[in-house]
Amino acid sequence: MYAHLVQDAVEDSIDETTQQIWLKQVADALRITNAMAIDLEVIRPLLWQVMADEIITETEESTLNELLRTLGVSWEQLPEEADAFYQFVRARKVQAGELPVTAAAINLQKTEVCYHKPHGAFLENRVVRSYTSGGQRHKDEAPRADQRG
Numbered sequence: 001m002y003a004h005l006v007q008d009a010v011e012d013s014i015d016e017t018t019q020q021i022w023l024k025q026v027a028d029a030l031r032i033t034n035a036m037a038i039d040l041e042v043i044r045p046l047l048w049q050v051m052a053d054e055i056i057t058e059t060e061e062s063t064l065n066e067l068l069r070t071l072g073v074s075w076e077q078l079p080e081e082a083d084a085f086y087q088f089v090r091a092r093k094v095q096a097g098e099l100p101v102t103a104a105a106i107n108l109q110k111t112e113v114c115y116h117k118p119h120g121a122f123l124e125n126r127v128v129r130s131y132t133s134g135g136q137r138h139k140d141e142a143p144r145a146d147q148r149g
Contacts, residue, residue, distance in 0.1 A: 040073060040077060044078065051084055055095060056088040061089055101115060104117065124146040126142065126143075127140070128142045128144075
């Protein structure tokens, strides 16, 4: 029953303070000791529903942050949802066609711009051990970092 009341309160857009007080009174009246767990059960599907279109607008971001604050829930309590949510928030500029420019570690042509700079190493097979066995010469090779970038 409490979960339905939380869901209704979330959908009704009640003022933040009023909603907090009301939900606390309801939880106390019903002697609910696991209100936070119920709040999490209500908020999780809502977060995934908002993220279903793979776009988080600034309005959606502020509304969801306000909702979490109202329910007393932090993003740390929702690690999977937070990871997905903030990936969409970071992608907002790219989705709007605004690719961030980064400094390149190599020389570029005058007309070139760097949008992504990965870090890694160029691996090349190198001989790590050589030996003779039964009159045959053997080499053991393994990938080794040749250049770093």
